[in-house]
Amino acid sequence: MDRALGLATRHVLAAQWPDGSWSSLPGPRITETALCTLALARSPYPGADRAAGRGRAWLAGGAVPQDHHPVAHAVEAALLSLALGTGGPIDVSHPSFADRALSARARLIQAIALHAGRATRGGTRPAALRALLASTLAAPGRLKRWTRVELWAAHALVEAVHGNRPAARRAARVIAAEQSPAGDFFANPVTTALAALALQAAAPDTAAARAAARHLITSQHPDGTWRFATSDVWDTTLTVRTFRGAAAFDRQGLPAAVAFLVEAQNPDGGWPYRSGVESDNDTTAAALIALGGASGVPGTTVGAGLRHLAGQQTPDGLWRTWQSAGDPPVDDVIAHVVTALDRHRGRHRTRSAAARRWLAERLRTRGRWHAGWYRGLPYATAEVLPAVDGAAPEAGHPAARALAETRNPDGGWPVEAGGPSAPAATGLALAALERGGLLAADYWAEGLAYLLETQRADGTWPGVPLMYGPRPLLTHFPTHTHAFAADGLFAGKRRLAEGG
Numbered sequence: 001m002d003r004a005l006g007l008a009t010r011h012v013l014a015a016q017w018p019d020g021s022w023s024s025l026p027g028p029r030i031t032e033t034a035l036c037t038l039a040l041a042r043s044p045y046p047g048a049d050r051a052a053g054r055g056r057a058w059l060a061g062g063a064v065p066q067d068h069h070p071v072a073h074a075v076e077a078a079l080l081s082l083a084l085g086t087g088g089p090i091d092v093s094h095p096s097f098a099d100r101a102l103s104a105r106a107r108l109i110q111a112i113a114l115h116a117g118r119a120t121r122g123g124t125r126p127a128a129l130r131a132l133l134a135s136t137l138a139a140p141g142r143l144k145r146w147t148r149v150e151l152w153a154a155h156a157l158v159e160a161v162h163g164n165r166p167a168a169r170r171a172a173r174v175i176a177a178e179q180s181p182a183g184d185f186f187a188n189p190v191t192t193a194l195a196a197l198a199l200q201a202a203a204p205d206t207a208a209a210r211a212a213a214r215h216l217i218t219s220q221h222p223d224g225t226w227r228f229a230t231s232d233v234w235d236t237t238l239t240v241r242t243f244r245g246a247a248a249f250d251r252q253g254l255p256a257a258v259a260f261l262v263e264a265q266n267p268d269g270g271w272p273y274r275s276g277v278e279s280d281n282d283t284t285a286a287a288l289i290a291l292g293g294a295s296g297v298p299g300t301t302v303g304a305g306l307r308h309l310a311g312q313q314t315p316d317g318l319w320r321t322w323q324s325a326g327d328p329p330v331d332d333v334i335a336h337v338v339t340a341l342d343r344h345r346g347r348h349r350t351r352s353a354a355a356r357r358w359l360a361e362r363l364r365t366r367g368r369w370h371a372g373w374y375r376g377l378p379y380a381t382a383e384v385l386p387a388v389d390g391a392a393p394e395a396g397h398p399a400a401r402a403l404a405e406t407r408n409p410d411g412g413w414p415v416e417a418g419g420p421s422a423p424a425a426t427g428l429a430l431a432a433l434e435r436g437g438l439l440a441a442d443y444w445a446e447g448l449a450y451l452l453e454t455q456r457a458d459g460t461w462p463g464v465p466l467m468y469g470p471r472p473l474l475t476h477f478p479t480h481t482h483a484f485a486a487d488g489l490f491a492g493k494r495r496l497a498e499g500g
Contacts, residue, residue, distance in 0.1 A: 001493050004452050007459030008486045009246050012239060013253050015479075020256030021264075022239045023232040023274075027465060027476035028225040030063050034079035035193035036216050036226040038112065041083075043200055045213035054224035059083055066465070068375065069472040070094045071102050076473070078109045082116055093122025100326065101471065104151075107133065108194065111154035114161050115201060130158050144324045145278060146191040149178050153198035160201040168202035175199060176208035183215030186277055188229045190470060192216065228475045233264045234273045237286035238483040242490065244290070258296050261287050265301055269308030281312050281319045282373060285336035292343035306348040309337055317354025321372060330372025331362055331384055338387035356389050363399060374466050375474060376415035377403055378428035379484075385435040392437025400436025403429055404443050411446030412454070415464065423454050423461035424481045427488030434491040439498075448492040451485055461485040 016022055037055030040048040065076035074094050081087035090113040097106040110123050111133070124132060133155045140148065156171035175195050178185055185191040196212035203209055220226055240257050243249040264287075265271055270279025271287040288305045291297045312319055319337045320327040338352045338359075363369055371380040381403045388397065395401070406429075407413050412421025413429035430447050433439070454461055463481030465474035 001448070001452070001489060001496065004455055004459075005246065005486070005489050005493060006248075007455065007457075008482065008489065009243060009248050009459075011459035012243055012482065012486075013249065016253050016256065017232075020236070020258075020260030021232040021275075022235045022257075022479050023230040024235065024477055024479040025230065026228045027463075028058070028221075028223065028227060029465070029473070029475065030059065030065060030076040030080050031473055032189045032193070032226040032228055033058055033063070033224070034076075034083035035190060035197075036220070037083045038079075038116070039193045039196040039200065040213060040216055043196075043209075043213045044204070045210055045217070047217045048213055051217045051220050054220065055226070056084060058224035066474060068474060069096070071096045071099075071105060072472045072474065075105055075109060078113070082112060082118060089119040089121040091121045097123070101328065104147075105470075108150065108154050111157045112197070115157040115197070126158070126161075130162060133158055141326070142324050144322050145178060146186045146188050147324065149175055149185055149191050150194050153194040156198035156202040165202075172199050172203035172206065172208070176203075176206065179208055179211065183211035183213075184219070185212075186229075187274065189216075189219065189226045190228070193226075228469060229274060231273045231477070232275055233261070233271055234283050234286065235477065235479040235483075236260055236264075237271075237283065237290040238480060240290040240294075241286070242483040242487045244294070245490070254294065255296060258291065258294050261291060262297060262301050265304065269304035269306075270312075271305070278323065279308065280322050281309065282321050282333045282336055284308055284312075285333070285340040288340035289336065289343055292340075302344060302347065306341070306344060306350065309340065310348060310350045313350060317351065318358060319355070328372075329358070331359065331369045331380055332371040332373055334359060335369075335384040335387035342387070356387065359384060359387060360389075368402065369399065372471075373468050375468065376425055376428075376466065377406060377417065378413055378415070378425045378432060379466070382428045382432035382435060382487075385432060392435075394437075396433070396438030397436035400433050400438040403432055403436075404438055407443075407447065411450035413447065415466065421450060422464050423451060424463055424466055424484040426450050427485035430488035430491045431484075434494065439495065444492060444495055447488065451489055451492075455485075 033055050037052050040052040059080055066072040074091060078090045092106040092109050097103055106123050110120055110129055113120050114126055137155055152171045152174050156168045160168040175198055185195045196216055199209035199212055236257055264275055266279045268279055270284040272279050273283045284305055318329040318334060320329055321333045334355050338355050341350055341352050368377060369380040369384045381399050406417040408421045410421050412426040414421055415425045426447055433443055461481055463476050463478055465476040467475050467477060469475055
């Protein structure tokens, strides 16, 4: 155990960036590569055609749509078909697209299909789609800045198809106003590709269109792919939460990490998932958890963070993830906020009783917790349990017992029951058992052995896509896998130290 944790800690110290943060390149998937390929396919910018060809080569070389959720599969199948120019009508007919949180995905796919001259199956008729986009933009409510750009991009594409050049160019001007000096939009390749597609359709002769194309060309990876946005602030909170307490980490990595998190705080008191974007309640709570009790944290930093969370509380005593209209509360975010408030008890007056009752009711009515930002029972259970009132029963919390029963014969835990074991899921499951008071040795030995056996020589573990973004699509971040797997080993070490 000590050797494995030593390897894991050495790796994480070697991977720390000079600014004190951690982040890693996400794994490739169809979504970004197909969208960027589409955006460059018709661009006259030098090098665009070659970059699009490399993207098509990767997509045609065996890329498979994600299949964990029907909307994820439909979105990636549609984008793959659009980028390669294959298949029949673009299918957006699945009933899951009717979900309020997912209906925007269907609108985007339909707008791109309409721009590409492809028929669709299901969804909204073109005239109704045009009217829907216009009415939404007339009264959008509060939206994330990148969501607003994506909405204007869909509007620009549809208006251009209908020949309304003035409306399309107006939309292009709104989009261009959000562009960074580097040509991207919020360092998000999904938003950047959609903006580039719209700018090329509505205002191809502008500096904004050229800058977007240039950014896409220069950000393509050697394998022909584009990757989802990195998340330095979120990754740093995960790493600190896992490795804090390990002597080498506390000595060599923690001071710079704390300084980075303090510096990453936004003027509104919250923290963004990545530097330079707007605050969200999940990262704000995670940062406050990570900074709790650490030296070198100004009291003003914590105070501003707590005031931000207080200001974000909804009238029913809950919290959304984003500062945007219609964003629903989700189990993991609520739990992180409650845990952050507990960590800084005595420094605020924000009440969390309603949030705790909400979490208890979710477990009672649904039989388990469901995370909004990571797939799987292990993450949801591990992250919600610290927010539960009172000590665990002697036999362990029911949620921890239910999770224990999903362990596979190889000793590891799957992301969801019946699936293959994964190191990240196993580490999270062991952390959940500890937090849920399930301490009997027979639950632990095989899981710890699985983590020891699957660890690579460099101290890392193989990973699978776990994080949602944009929902319901999944992304694999090596930093997340490392933190989650190591968390299980640290829990095991504590159990051994207690004689378990």
